[in-house]
Amino acid sequence: MKVIYRGLCPADSNDIDSIRLGSGRLCEICENKQKGLKIKEIDKFFPRDSLYYEFKFIERNKREFIKFCNKVIGKPYTAQLNWFTKAILSESFAITVPTGLGKTTFGILYILYLYYGKLTNILENRKVKHCFFIAPTRLLVQQTYERFIEFSKKAGLELRIIHSNEKDKKALKQKLKEKEFDIAILTPSFLLKNKELFTSNEFLGIASIIFVDDVDALLKRSKSIDIILHMLGFDDTLLKEVRPVLRKPVKDVTVEERKVLLENINKYKEDKEIGQLIFSSATTRVFTSRIRLLRYLLNFEPGSSLELFRKVYDVYITFEKRDNILADIINDTAKWVKKLGKGGLIFIPLDKGEKFLNELCTKLKEERNKL
Numbered sequence: 001m002k003v004i005y006r007g008l009c010p011a012d013s014n015d016i017d018s019i020r021l022g023s024g025r026l027c028e029i030c031e032n033k034q035k036g037l038k039i040k041e042i043d044k045f046f047p048r049d050s051l052y053y054e055f056k057f058i059e060r061n062k063r064e065f066i067k068f069c070n071k072v073i074g075k076p077y078t079a080q081l082n083w084f085t086k087a088i089l090s091e092s093f094a095i096t097v098p099t100g101l102g103k104t105t106f107g108i109l110y111i112l113y114l115y116y117g118k119l120t121n122i123l124e125n126r127k128v129k130h131c132f133f134i135a136p137t138r139l140l141v142q143q144t145y146e147r148f149i150e151f152s153k154k155a156g157l158e159l160r161i162i163h164s165n166e167k168d169k170k171a172l173k174q175k176l177k178e179k180e181f182d183i184a185i186l187t188p189s190f191l192l193k194n195k196e197l198f199t200s201n202e203f204l205g206i207a208s209i210i211f212v213d214d215v216d217a218l219l220k221r222s223k224s225i226d227i228i229l230h231m232l233g234f235d236d237t238l239l240k241e242v243r244p245v246l247r248k249p250v251k252d253v254t255v256e257e258r259k260v261l262l263e264n265i266n267k268y269k270e271d272k273e274i275g276q277l278i279f280s281s282a283t284t285r286v287f288t289s290r291i292r293l294l295r296y297l298l299n300f301e302p303g304s305s306l307e308l309f310r311k312v313y314d315v316y317i318t319f320e321k322r323d324n325i326l327a328d329i330i331n332d333t334a335k336w337v338k339k340l341g342k343g344g345l346i347f348i349p350l351d352k353g354e355k356f357l358n359e360l361c362t363k364l365k366e367e368r369n370k371l
């Protein structure tokens, strides 16, 4: 059965049928237009706002990001590449995965990549001025700062990186005030303590990106949210318009009200540069009203499910009863361990006994030495 997708031709957003779409082709109008074009002209055929163009932009940047990561730390994880795809399109979203899956590292790499991309012009129209990284504690600010320094050196980037642990607070505030920095690493309490500065007119829309690393507390306090939104470019007048609607229960907001509000937000965003917000969290606890606010303003996407990025295989081995079966099981287990790589659990039936366990251990150690 042929299905027509309205407005989904990757080149000109005309209607396209499922057969063409499924085989990577364009709509009929496009294909007719394309006839006779030379290969070099084909890329220019796709306008800047087309899906095809976006796809090419992502692919180019992904390749460059992998190169960049290899210079700095090694191959990025699949999950990190997935986050990158979203991030490079300037989307605001939450990363919700357990600790240890490389969220913090991703935040650092992504921010540095933006400066790197600025140099190589691969980001095209995107402007990158000041970036902020919010870490939960002073200790983590320190650690993050050290990694920023280490990574940027490896990437050959010369950046002005400041952090809220700096002893000379007067000098630090001066640097902030004069905007003499590229990246600022701060605790949420530093933001709150210096609310006046961060919500001043000069700081409206100062942030190209704010990466909030594991600071759930930030979503709990409307004061800190206000600071963040101001730095991303939303002024009080707009927020005053949004808040009353959001305070109402969802069911009481009329379609008309919603429409007007969204129109006003879009109008506001049209001629302004709004920063990007990436929020990382180990839990999926959501503070509904705040998320709704972020959703309205930034099309913010709350965290995705954990399983999406977990690569876990459940494997079991079965054998028919015969002689020498244990040796086969051991060999097979070793094969699977090798195939699946690091980080796994092996369960053995109790009745196999300790001798079997020891043999398996020896075998696996042998295999590891071979690798």
Ligand SMILES: [Zn+2]
Residues within 6 Å of the ligand: 009, 010, 011, 012, 013, 014, 026, 027, 028, 029, 030, 031
């Ligand atoms: Zn088309």
